[in-house]
Amino acid sequence: MNIRPFDYSDADYELYVRLSNAVYPDQPRTxxxxxxxxxxxxxxxxxxxxxxxxxxxxxxxxxxxxxxxNPLSGQLEVEWGLLPGHEPLSEALWGALERELARHRPGALVTRVREDWPQAAFYMARGFEVYDRMWPSTLDLGRFDPAPFQRPLPESIRIGTLADLDYHSEAVQRRYYALVTALLRDVPSAQPVELWPFELWQERSMKDKNLIPEANFIAFEGEAMVGVSQLWRSPRPQTLQTGLTGVLPSHRRRGIALALKLRALEYARQQGYRYVRTNNHQVNRPMLALNEALGFEKGPAQLHLKKSLFVKEEL
Structure with missing residues (x-):
């Protein structure tokens, strides 16, 4: 067995994507x-x-x-994969991974793995423990009837999109960022959320090729943004991926989140997509309940695993 570092060449990018998609075909990369x-x-x-x-x-x-x-201080996320037939290399691979990790002296390792993958048992045998679960769910738009869910919005609320705004301007982006981060702080999860600084969010979100400004639906009260439901391009065929959906605490229980979701699903159908996927933390019961009511069907849970390490300080 030989180990070599990724060299950032076109050939290595293509190799990485090819290997990852062969090992994890239901989580395609591009x-x-x-x-x-x-x-x-x-x-x-x-x-x-x-x-x-x-x-x-x-x-x-x-x-x-x-x-x-969720870039919490002292944590590193790990991943690995082997083509079918090469599983006997798992132990040697893990040893190599641990040697490379030791140079960075992390306080904890985290990873995400589907509950029905053999890697889940591999990690747990090495001291990883489940600290959170996320449920991926898919809605088949061909079988979805929105009529039973239609409700009138409060008169003061209107729904627009990011594309309706001058979203390339920093002023609009800062307003949108303020809404997104306020909602993220309030998403139920097993760990506190560490938010990206504005400039990093700009690079990662607003310049992401999977961003669809027309599919970032925003609830407004006057000029104030009070809720959002996002759809992103997906590498899965005929599929859009749900991003953040949420409403500020001051505007909840007024049917706004449901209206945003329905508008997003209608957009997906009008654009010719067949499926919409979403992911929810198991502790986020309100959003899980809403998606279940709409007809989203759960797949196997994604386990969030963590292994705490004790790093001895040098004397």
Whole structure:
């Protein structure tokens, strides 16, 4: 077994995507998304990838990085994969990963893995524990009837989109950022959410090629933004991915979140998409209940795993 670092060449990007999609076909990656990820690393963030080769051919990889969606201090996120038939290399791969990680002295390792994948048992056998679950759910728009859910909005509320605004301007982006971060702070989850600074959010979100301004639906009261439901492009065929959906506490229980979701689903159908996917923390019962009522069907849960490490200080 030979280990070599990812060299950021076109060939290595293509190799990484090809391996990842072969091992995890239900979580497809694209070259564009991977390049965007590397181009938007924050100050001091870590991201390293290594290929596993056998007989001169890449048969797997491992990687570790500062967690992108919740970059808590001292934590590194890990991932790995091996092509079918090369599972006996798992122990050697993990040993190599631990040696590379040791140079960074992390306080904890985190990872995300589907509950029905063999990697879940592999991680747990090495001291990882479940600290959160997320439920991926899919709505088949061909079988969805919105009529039973239609309700009149409060007279003071209107729904528009990010595309209706001068969303390239910093002033609009800062208003939108204020709404998004206020809602993210309030999303029920097992760990406190660490928010991206505005400039990093600009690079990662507003310049993401998967952003669809026309599918970022915003609830307004006057000029104030009070709620949002986002749809993003997805590498899955005929599918849009739900991003953040939420309403400020001051405007809840007025049917606004439901109206935003319905507007987003109608957009997806009008654009010819067949499916809309979403992900919800298991503790986020209000949004889980709303999605279940709309007809979203759950898939196997994604486990969020964590292993605490004890780093001895040098004397």
């Amino acid at each position: 070259l564009e998304a991977l390049r965007h990820f590397d181009a938007t690393k924050g100050p001091g963030e870590i991201a390293q990838t290594f290929f596993i080769e056998q007989a001169g051919q890449a048969v797997g990889w491992f990687a570790f990085m500062t967690p992108r969606f």
